[in-house]
Amino acid sequence: MTVTLPVELPADDAELADAVASWLRQNLPADWLAAVEAGDRATVERIRADRDRAAAWFDVLGEAGLATPTWPREHGGLGLTADRASIVSEQLVRYSAERPNQDFVGLALAGPTILEWGTDEQKAARLPALARGRELWCQLFSEPGAGSDLAALSTRAVQQEDGNWLVNGQKVWNSYAHLADFGLLMTRTDPAAPKHRGITYFLLDMRTPGVEPRPLKQMTGDAEFNETFLTDVVIPDSARLGPVNQGWAVAITTLMQERNGLSGRPAVGPGASDALVARAVATGAWRDPLLRDRLVSAFVEERSLQMTTIRSFVAAGSGAPTAEGSIRKLAHATLSEKLGVLGTELEPDGAIAWDAHERPAAVEQFLAMKTYSIAGGTSEIQRNIIAERVLGLPKDPDPERHTPFQERSRG
Amino acid sequence: MSRVDFLFMCRWGPLSDVRLTPPSHSLTLCPVYAEQRDPEFGWTGEHRQLRETVRGLLAERAPVSRSRELAESGARHDAALYSALAEQVGLQGLALPERFGGYGGTLLDLAIVAEEMGRVLYGGPFFPTVALAAPALMASADEEACAEYLPRIADGSVTATLAVVEGSGVWSPDDVLTVADAGGRLTGAKFPVLDGVDADLLVVAARGPEGISLYVVEGGAEGLQRSALEILDGTRRMGRVTFDATPARRIGAPGHGWAAVTQAREVASVLMAAEQVGAMAACVELTAEYARTRRQFGRLIGSFQGVKHRLADMAVRLEMSRSAAYWAAWQDPGTEEFAFGAGTARSFCSEACLQTGQDTIQLHGGIGFTWEHDAHLYLRRARADMTVLGTPAQVRAELETTVLAAAAELEPTVATHSIEVPA
Structure with missing residues (x-):
C-alpha cells in the first residue's frame, strides 16, 4: 500500500494546476510517468490496461481525493467547485492518470445522486469505493417500452412483508451492465398513481440472483450495451435511494448531471474535423474544391460548437445544468452525422470494401455517427426541450400525464 | 474616464446634452484596438450597461419601424440621430484610441453596439464609417492621416467608407484594377460601395507604382463620379464610384495597402x-x-x-x-x-x-x-x-x-x- 501524500490546493488557478501536476509527478509510478513524459502512448496504454496496476493507481488517486474533486472531503473528495475541479481533471488527462470512460456512470451519475439522496449508510458504503475505482456502475433506466418517455417504465417492484422488494422486468441500453458491480435502477412501485408519481429508485447489487445482463449487438457490430433481465430479484429496503414513489425526482438528479468537473476546461482546439482534414490530405481528397469547402465548413461548425461550450462553461459558474445543454447536444448530433458521412467520402472505395482486419476509421465513424442523435435523449426530444424551456413554447401534449399508470394505453 | 465608465454612470433617458472632452494626452499606443485582457465570455457589468444603454437608445430613436421608414423613402439615414450617437454617446469613437479623439474602448465594446444595431437593422453610414473606414485608417498606421481624419469620424462630423471590390465581389488583390499614377491620381471603378454616394471620405484600395496602397479621396474631388445603385437591403445604400485621374492622398507605407x-x-x-x-x-x-x-x-x-x-x-x-x-x-x-x-x-x-x-x-x-x-x-x-x-x-x-x-x-x-x- 502506497503512502499517499496530500495534495495542496492553492487558491490561484495556475498554482492549483501546478500543485496537481507536481503531486502527479511525485506519485505516479516511475515507468508510467516516464512513458507519459516521452509521449509514448503505446506504453501508457499497456500500463493502464494492466488491471492490477490500474487498480493500485486509482486507489492512490482516490485516496488523495483527485478522482472526485467536487465531492465533499468527508466523502473522499476535495470540495472543489466544478470550475476548479476541471483544472484538476485537466492535469490528470495530461498525465494519462484519469479514470477510464467506463467509470462515467459511477463517478458522474451514481456519486452525485447518492450524495444528494443517499442515507449516511449508503454514502459511507458506496462513495469511498467509487472514489477509489473499486466498483463499476451501470444505469438501468430505459426499457423496451420506455425510451424517450422514460417515466412510462414498467419494471415492477413490490414490497414484501419482510420489507424487501421483489423486482421483475426488463431494462435496455445498459452500458457495461455485464461487468458492473452496481446498477442505478428505476422501478414501478405504485401502478395506481400517474406515471411520474409511482416510481422508486434503487442501488442494485448486480450480483443479486435473478439479474441477467445479455449483450446487445449494436449496428456498429460492437456490443458494449446490454439488455438486462430482472427475474424475481430480491432487493433489501436499505438499497432504496430516496423515498418510495419519489424515484422520478431522484432520477432527475441523475439525468441533470452535466457539469461534474470530470473533464478538463473546454478549449478551442483539435477536434474530429481536424482528423478528417488530415485524412483528406493523405487520400488526396483535399484537392477537390467541393470537399475542401465541406471540410472547412465542418471545421468552422465544430470550432463554433467548442466556442459555445466555453461560453456555457463560463456562464454556468454555479454548475447547475441548463436547457442550453440541449442546444449543444443537438448541435453535436448534427455535426457528428455530417462528419460521419463526410469521412466516407474522403476515400469512397475504401469505405465500402477493405482488406481483412483493415476496416478504415471512416467506416467506424460512419456506423457510429447516429449515436449522439439518439443516445441520452433523441434530437427530437432536445428540440422539444429547447422550444419549451428556452423559447417558452407550449409543452408537448402528453394525454396520459395524469392517468394512473395501470390505466394508460399500451403500445 | 473611459466611454464605458461614462455610459455606466449615465443611464440613457432623453438625449442628454452632456458633452465629454476626451483626454488630450495620449495614453496608449496600440495597432488597431485596445488589447482585450479578460478571458473569453467573461462579461462585465460595464458590458451589460453598455448593451442596455445602446438598446434603450435604439428602441427609442431607431426601432426597426424607423429603419423600414428610412429604407422605404430611400433616405440615407437619420442624420440627427447619427450626430447624437457621436456627440452624446460617442459610439463612433468608442473603440478608437484616445489620441485620435476616441475613448480607447475595445473591439468587444463595439461588437456589443453592433449587435444592438443589428437587432433593429440600424443602417446608414455607421457600419462603413466605423467598421470599415476607421479600421482601415488605423491599419494603415499613418499617424498623420489618422490624426486628421479619425477625430472627425469620432465626433460624427465626417462619414467614410472603404472601397475595395470592383464588381467581382471577391476580396482579392488580383481583383483590384483601379490604378494610381505616380502623382497619386486614381483611375478606375469601385462597386458596390457601401454608402459610396454620400460618404465624405473614400478610403480606396488602388494599384500604384509600388503595388496596392490605400488612398483617401475627398467627397468633392475632381474626376470623382458617384451613382446610386438599386439595392436589395434598403437600410444600407450602395453606390458605384468611378475615378478619372482623381486626386487622392496615399496613406500608409506604399505597397502595404x-x-x-x-x-x-x-x-x-x-x-x-x-x-x-x-x-x-x-x-x-x-x-x-x-x-x-x-x-x-x-x-x-x-x-x-x-x-x-x-x-x-x-x-x-x-x-x-x-x-x-x-x-x-x-x-x-x-x-x-x-x-x-x-x-x-x-x-x-x-x-x-x-x-x-x-x-x-x-x-x-x-x-x-x-x-x-x-x-x-x-x-x-x-x-x-x-x-x-x-x-x-x-x-x-x-x-x-x-x-x-x-x-x-x-x-x-x-x-x-x-x-x-x-x-
Whole structure:
C-alpha cells in the first residue's frame, strides 16, 4: 500500500494546476510517468490496461481525493467547485492518470445522486469505493417500452412483508451492465398513481440472483450495451435511494448531471474535423474544391460548437445544468452525422470494401455517427426541450400525464 | 474616464446634452484596438450597461419601424440621430484610441453596439464609417492621416467608407484594377460601395507604382463620379464610384495597402457577425412570440412540433453564432486567433443569418410574406451581408491554410505532405 501524500490546493488557478501536476509527478509510478513524459502512448496504454496496476493507481488517486474533486472531503473528495475541479481533471488527462470512460456512470451519475439522496449508510458504503475505482456502475433506466418517455417504465417492484422488494422486468441500453458491480435502477412501485408519481429508485447489487445482463449487438457490430433481465430479484429496503414513489425526482438528479468537473476546461482546439482534414490530405481528397469547402465548413461548425461550450462553461459558474445543454447536444448530433458521412467520402472505395482486419476509421465513424442523435435523449426530444424551456413554447401534449399508470394505453 | 465608465454612470433617458472632452494626452499606443485582457465570455457589468444603454437608445430613436421608414423613402439615414450617437454617446469613437479623439474602448465594446444595431437593422453610414473606414485608417498606421481624419469620424462630423471590390465581389488583390499614377491620381471603378454616394471620405484600395496602397479621396474631388445603385437591403445604400485621374492622398507605407485592407476586413467581419447575431436574436424572438400567440386548429401553433423544432433549430444557430462572433471579438486584432475567429464567425454567422431569415418567414406563414411584415427586411439584410465582405465560400477558402495547420498539429504528416491545390 502506497503512502499517499496530500495534495495542496492553492487558491490561484495556475498554482492549483501546478500543485496537481507536481503531486502527479511525485506519485505516479516511475515507468508510467516516464512513458507519459516521452509521449509514448503505446506504453501508457499497456500500463493502464494492466488491471492490477490500474487498480493500485486509482486507489492512490482516490485516496488523495483527485478522482472526485467536487465531492465533499468527508466523502473522499476535495470540495472543489466544478470550475476548479476541471483544472484538476485537466492535469490528470495530461498525465494519462484519469479514470477510464467506463467509470462515467459511477463517478458522474451514481456519486452525485447518492450524495444528494443517499442515507449516511449508503454514502459511507458506496462513495469511498467509487472514489477509489473499486466498483463499476451501470444505469438501468430505459426499457423496451420506455425510451424517450422514460417515466412510462414498467419494471415492477413490490414490497414484501419482510420489507424487501421483489423486482421483475426488463431494462435496455445498459452500458457495461455485464461487468458492473452496481446498477442505478428505476422501478414501478405504485401502478395506481400517474406515471411520474409511482416510481422508486434503487442501488442494485448486480450480483443479486435473478439479474441477467445479455449483450446487445449494436449496428456498429460492437456490443458494449446490454439488455438486462430482472427475474424475481430480491432487493433489501436499505438499497432504496430516496423515498418510495419519489424515484422520478431522484432520477432527475441523475439525468441533470452535466457539469461534474470530470473533464478538463473546454478549449478551442483539435477536434474530429481536424482528423478528417488530415485524412483528406493523405487520400488526396483535399484537392477537390467541393470537399475542401465541406471540410472547412465542418471545421468552422465544430470550432463554433467548442466556442459555445466555453461560453456555457463560463456562464454556468454555479454548475447547475441548463436547457442550453440541449442546444449543444443537438448541435453535436448534427455535426457528428455530417462528419460521419463526410469521412466516407474522403476515400469512397475504401469505405465500402477493405482488406481483412483493415476496416478504415471512416467506416467506424460512419456506423457510429447516429449515436449522439439518439443516445441520452433523441434530437427530437432536445428540440422539444429547447422550444419549451428556452423559447417558452407550449409543452408537448402528453394525454396520459395524469392517468394512473395501470390505466394508460399500451403500445 | 473611459466611454464605458461614462455610459455606466449615465443611464440613457432623453438625449442628454452632456458633452465629454476626451483626454488630450495620449495614453496608449496600440495597432488597431485596445488589447482585450479578460478571458473569453467573461462579461462585465460595464458590458451589460453598455448593451442596455445602446438598446434603450435604439428602441427609442431607431426601432426597426424607423429603419423600414428610412429604407422605404430611400433616405440615407437619420442624420440627427447619427450626430447624437457621436456627440452624446460617442459610439463612433468608442473603440478608437484616445489620441485620435476616441475613448480607447475595445473591439468587444463595439461588437456589443453592433449587435444592438443589428437587432433593429440600424443602417446608414455607421457600419462603413466605423467598421470599415476607421479600421482601415488605423491599419494603415499613418499617424498623420489618422490624426486628421479619425477625430472627425469620432465626433460624427465626417462619414467614410472603404472601397475595395470592383464588381467581382471577391476580396482579392488580383481583383483590384483601379490604378494610381505616380502623382497619386486614381483611375478606375469601385462597386458596390457601401454608402459610396454620400460618404465624405473614400478610403480606396488602388494599384500604384509600388503595388496596392490605400488612398483617401475627398467627397468633392475632381474626376470623382458617384451613382446610386438599386439595392436589395434598403437600410444600407450602395453606390458605384468611378475615378478619372482623381486626386487622392496615399496613406500608409506604399505597397502595404492590402495588409491594411485585410485587417480592416477582419474587424468588419467580426462586427458584421455581431450585427447578424442581433438580427437573428430579433428574428427568433419575433417568431417565438408569434408561435406563442397564433392559434390554428384550436391550439397555439407553437405546440406543433413542426413549428417547435424549426424554432429550436433557429435557437441553436443563434447561440452557435453568438459564440463564434463573440469569441472572435474577444481575441486581439492582428493576431492569428483574431483572423481565424473573424473567418469562422463570418462563415458561420452569414449562413446562419440567411437561414434564420428564411425560417422566420416560413413560420409566420402568409403574413410573413407580406411587405408590411418585418421578416423580409431581415432576409434582405442577411443576403446583402453575405456578399458585402466577400462570400462565406471565399472566407472558407481563405481559412484553408489555418485548417491545414490545425490538422498538421494533430497529424504531423499533413505538414510534409505536398498539398497542391489547383487554382
